[in-house]
Structure formats: structure tokens, C-alpha cells
Amino acid sequence: MSDVLLKALIQALGDERVLHGAAIEDRYRTDWSGQYHHDPLAVVRVQGTEDVATTLRLCHAHRHPVTVQGGMTGLVGGGQTGVGDVVISLERLAGVQEIDADAATMTVWAGTPLQAVQEAALEQHLYFAVDLGARGTCQVGGNISTNAGGNRVIRYGMMREQVLGLEVVLADGTIVTSLNKMLKNNAGYDIKQLFIGAEGTLGIITRAVLRLHPAPEQTTCALCVLPSYEAVLRFLSRARKQCGASLLAFEAMWPDFYGFMTRLPGIETPVQADGQLVVLVECDSGPSGLSQDAFETFVEQALEGEEITDAAIASSLKQAQAFWKIRDSVSEFPVRLSPYTSFDVSLPIRQIGRFVEQLREQLQSRIPGSVSLYFGHVGDSNLHVVVHVPRESGGFPKPLIEEVVYGLVGDYQGSVSAEHGIGTRKKAWLGHTRNEAEISLMSRIKQALDPLGILNPGKVL
Template sequence: MSHEPDRSAVLDELRAVFGADEVLAGDASPRHLKDWSTASGGTPLAILRPRSTDGLARMLAICNAHGQAVVPQGGLTGLVGGAVPGEGQVVVSLERMNAIEEIDLGSGTVTVQAGAPLQAVQEACHEAGALLAIDLGARGSCQIGGNVSTNAGGNRVIRYGNTRDSVLGLEAVLADGTVLPMMNRMVKNNAGVDLKHLFIGSEGVLGIVTRIVLKLHPLPRGTSTALVALADFDAALSFLRHAQQSLSGQVSAFEIMWREYLDVAVATNRLRRPFAADYPVYVLTDMHCGQPETDARRFETMLEQAIEAGWVLDAAVAQSMADAEALWAIRDGIAEVLREQAPTLNFDVSVPVGRIGECVARMRANLERGWPQLQALFFGHVGDGNVHVVVCKVPQDADSLHAIEEAVYGVMRDYGGSVSAEHGIGVLKRDWLAYSRTPAEIALMRTLKAALDPRGILNPGKML
């Protein structure tokens, strides 16, 4: 922004147009001050709660005219500070724009407003007889708009792709209030540049997503689930290839957990240990079934072959939905682990799938050599190359934090990986973006930002 806005004038105009119900004072709701990350912000000038795209467009037009910074917020489950407001900024909460507008089974789509919670949309689609493939541990709190704006990954990427792969169309509002109604409902549409991709994964710095058309899939008639124990990552990789081939690409989750993560997750969440013995590596895998009885036998045969081949050392196969939920509770227990082990330093990186094992070994060695007193937990989504690292109870001085980050990100860079596999860049990873993107790429991102938001009001200081 070229100058500081007259904040009292901004607030007066917003209140005059929308009233106190849609324009709250900055200290009216403390929950809007933080997300799940360690990023710290400031007190916002106001919290805007639009009820419609038109209302949001008018709000942004007012803010843009004054050069007033705006921070869009969804469910506030982010881990990189992407939705944390700075001092005197205006928060736009999409929580009231939460309608599930239409489920069209004929076209295989669901149309939702950005503030709809992911779990609510999943359940509505399930009740209608369809599967929304986007799924992540924060499903009860996160919002579809946030999932789109961060291109969230989650548990089903190996079969269904990232959030981007589920988005057919969307509506977005630019900084000046211009509405782009790109609500495409077709799988095939090559009429010019597909502009929706500018807004998927751009973390609200180019525009605010307000409505989305999502692709649906046939509802599985059943699911086969197992937690298996393995000797090392190479065995997990062999097991993945075997499972994909044996099940004709029907593997719908393949979650890896190194021993330390499983131990901490089980203890923190007071869960039942799945095996009597300890193993170096665990994989939670499942298959969405079309013919439950036949496919369940195929799944068990696949496991038996993996045991015979020596890749799998032990296996716990879910015999009921409750069993499956108990196994998934281990993997989904990360939120409680983060609270129990705070303060933590969280990494969400990706490297080529075949290099995950050696990459993790190098990261572990760096951390043990530099900070032997700290515990590091490793887990992730093997099929898409995504590794999560949680360093527990980290010191909070800037030098230590930077050195620990270098110990992880430096290894990732050596393998040609990404500093962010699925959580975005936000503010916490902004200084590390150059480890994954070239100067030319970053310059082009800034060119797009300047073209779509010339006054720089949308989520300033985030990503770029």
C-alpha cells in the first residue's frame, strides 16, 4: 500500500453500509486472532461477516478504495499463519456463507459456499449417495474455501488427488470487488485459460473464493482397512507397489508412521496399541470397495502375499467400522499431539516418493546431531511424497528455530523437494519459498499479485 489508510473512515463506512451485525469491532471475537500455527498477529480493525458474494464484493470495494488490508479466514485450522491478521487489518470471515447449495448426482457435482465445513459437506454427499474425496484430519473445523485456497491434500490424495483435482469451478472476488463467476460444472472445458487455478492454492493473496463446484465420486459400498508393521521405508515402498498392482490402483490411503510418531500418538490420545511388539515403521492403508465380500478377500490376499514376500512383518486388519476408526484414530491424533508437545516446530515437505527413506534418515541425523535432547516425529502420505516432521518442545529463540528449519529444509532442497506439500506458505514459510521456487517463478507470482491486487490489500505479508 502506498499510504496508511484512515482506519476510522474505513470502519465508519463499513458500519454505515452493513451495520454492526456484519461489522464487529476488532476485539469482539478473540478466536479470529490465531490459527493452529505458532504465528502471532495483532488486533484487527474489524471482523467482517458477509452473508453473500455481493456483500463481500461491496466490502472489498470499500477496503480497496481506502487501501485497507484484508485477511480472509476459513476454519482457522492452518499451520503456517496464512489466516492470522496483523495489527489494524480487517478480517473477512466466511463462516456465514456456509450453504450446501446443490448436490447433482446426475452430473456428479456438489455446489457449496466457501464457509461450509468439510465434514458437513462430506456427510451431506454421503447421505445423498456420493463420495466427496477431499478428506483431512481437521474435517470437523476446516472450511471448503480454506481447503481450496490452500489446495489441501489429506488422506486420499493417492487415489483422488489434491483438492485442486476435485474442483470443477469456483467463484472468486477480486480486491476491487470484481466478481469472477467461474462456476464450471463440466469435466471438459477448454474455452480459454482455466482461471480457477489462479485461486486454488494461492492462499487468498489474489482473490477470495466464495463458491465452489466440486466433483463427486461413486460412494464405496465398503472399505477394507489394515495397519501393517514393516522393517523400514524400503519395505513400505515395495508394499505400496505391490498393493497398487494387486488392487488395480484401488488403494485409497497409504499413511506411513515411523515408530516414534505411533508411540506418542497412542500415548497422548490414550489409544489401544495395535501390536504387542514394537516395529520401526507402520503403514495404515485402505481400499474403497465396490463388492465388499469379494474385494475384502482380494485385500486380505494382497496382505498375505506381502507377508510371504517379507515386506510386512505383522498386520492388524479391521473387522468392523469401529476397528477401522480405532486404527485411523492413531493417524488422525496429530492435533492432540501438537497440543501436548507444544511448543512444536512443524514441517510439511515433499520429495520424490522413492527418495523419502533416505531423506528422512538425513533429516533425523541432522536433528539428532544438533539437538539430541529434542524428539522428532515423522509421518506422512507415502503415495504422494509428503512427509510431516514435528519437532517437539523446541526452544523459542530465533537462532535455534532457524537452525532447526535449515536442518530440515536444507535436506529437502538437496532432493529437489518442496517446503510445502499441502499446508501452504503463509507467513511461517515465506522466507523459505526460494528453496523450492526459482527467482523467475517468484517474480511471476508477484507480477500476478500486482495485476490482480495492485494496492496490495489481500492478505499482505503472506506467501510472497
């Protein structure tokens, strides 16, 4: 049956678009993690919506599983192929179709790299609000399918808030084109919401209409030292009141994380934390934002109110970049902190401080010698956790670490995935965040849109 499908794909799309056998490069067999190398039946490098529809019609007719692949930068195995799957690669489905400066929208193909979208918007003096470290490789379709977030969610919201319309191909090859450009459109169900965050399990996104914003012409930031998480909450409240819509980022770093990062080669230490928390706060300081004087007043008043004990305000772009380097140099973890595992979770904002304390205690109690680091966006309830166990402690107890972390997330009624998705690696823990009725409803939606279960099988549910 597989041979028949392969011949049908080649006949319909041609040898050049359908890779098989030795022609399949290793990059299609796994993602950046290098785990689970599986051989697909074929890799279809689609070049348009009709190619996607043709591929799905054939796979649906043969009841054959399909894996969707974008930039392969995901962290939960969502793009990893199963043995013998047909891979639909969106790498050739790239490009900006249109920018409507009057409506502040952009229509793009799903395979367009995020950085290309950002640069195209800036050429029109506009701004695309989602930004990730993998911007040069990750694709817009994947960003939408995982409802990506990033550092500036506190001002602009998640990827969901940046999408006005979508074109999607369903499991049976049906093309649903709903490239809405209007901010207000209440004509029936908002169909696009089904596919945003669905990780390719309900349909394959081929095009999107993205919402753009005025570009921040200038920003200013500060590193602030805080004595407690309660002080962080008070400082966040002040930032929201005094900075308003100018507030772009509010990044909290716990003492272990800040200490680890500032000991790395090439990282400066602008402020001494001495076991306290550090917050990186950034504001728009352009013509429509908060003035430099107002920003400095905001920081000074927080010092006077004893919410912060010390602060350093960036006096140049170079210094601001140095501040951000402390927060963003997490790529050093594999080199400096191996073996380790990381977590992307959400908690009610007021409870994050207590969660950190309790999780650190539980990890040290159940896994002696373990080291845990904590940092996150906080203003949008997102916390990142990194857990390291030295090699001399024996085998790396990842299942036990996950049990401790996700068990406590469940106790706090948080989310096991803030912005990375579920994929295969968090699937076992979905029940810690979603109740039986919610999971049952997800299954019913999946059954309705993909009754044969061919789209990204084994992912999410």
C-alpha cells in the first residue's frame, strides 16, 4: 500500500518535489534535539496550497499518516516524523504576498521565516510583535500552530492576537480560505481559532493574514534588584500603572539563574544581586512612548518605595543589549549545565514565588544534588525552569524530574505548557492542566476534522 501511495504522490507532484529513499536528508528525520531518528516514506516539499491539498487527498484516501514540518525549532517533538509517515515540508511555501500599510496587515505563506516577516514589516515602518530566539529559522506557520509567545506578550499578546485570517487545508484535502483582514468580523464562528495552537493536528496552515503595529522607534531598559517576589509583584503593578502601554517586557530572574548567567564568559554584571531577584524591565521610549525622564522617575520612585534595592538604567543601545544578553544566553545551558532538562510552565502570577520555593525544596529532597534555575516573563504568568543533575549522581532522572515539576504545576492549577505546545513530550502530562471534559471535547473536535487520524498522529492527544 505504501508503494502505491508513493507512486501516486510522484505521479501527481513530480520527483523533484517528492523525496524518497536515499534522497531524504537527515534533517527531515528529527528536529534540533537530535532525538528519535525515523525514516519517513517520503518528504513532499510543497510549493503552494494545491500541493498541500493534493498530498492530503492522496494520504487520506490511503489512510496514511502525515507529519507537518516547519523550521523544526520546536521543543516538544511536534515536528518529528513517525516511521513511514509522509512528511509535508513547508520550507518552499515561503514569502510575503502583500503588506497593507493602511490596514496594518501582512499576508504571508506559512513557511516564511519569522525574521523575514519582521524585516518586511520594518521596511514599511511597521512592527510584527512576536519575537523568538529562533527567529531566523522558525516559520510563521509553526509559530501560529503552537501559539508562540516571546518576551513582549505583556504588551502585544500571544501569536493568537496577531492573526486575523488563515488559509488551511483539512485532512481530506479540502481548502478553507478565510484570509480576513478586518479587526472586527463577527460573522459566525471564528474558524481560525481552531487551528491556532492545534500543532497541525486539525489542519495544515498554508497562508496567514498577520496584524502589524507601529514600530517602536526607541526603547529603554533597566536591570532592577528586588528583595523578594512580593516586591516583584508590587514593582509589576507600578510598571503597569506608570508605564502603561509603553511597557514592552518584564523579565524576572531568580538569584540562582542570575548568578549562573553572570558567571559566563563575556557576560557583564551591571548590578550585584547578592541573593536577590533581578528584573529586566523595558519600555517604548519613542515619540508615542514613555520619555527617558519619565522612565527614570519610574525607577527612582520604585527605589524610594523600597520595591527595588538597586538599579542600572541602560545609557546606550550597546548597554541595553548587554542587559538582554544576561536573560537570553540560555543557549549556553547544553555546554555549561549538561545534563539538564527545561520546562515552560504557567502559574497564577501571585503564586509563582511560592511555587519556586516549593519546587526547589521538592527537587532537592527527592533528587539530592540537583540544581534548579528559574526565570520567566512573570507579567504574563510564564515561568521557565531548568533542572541539572551532575553526572556523578548517576543516570539522569528525567522521568522523576518531570513527575515533580508537573505534579506541582497540577497542584497549583497551572499549565504544563505556557508557549511551547504539547507535541509528544508533554502529552502524558496534559491531564495535569486540562480536565476530562476538556480533553474529551478536544478529541471530538479532532474526530470531526480528522476522522481517520492521519494529521500529526500521536501529537497533543
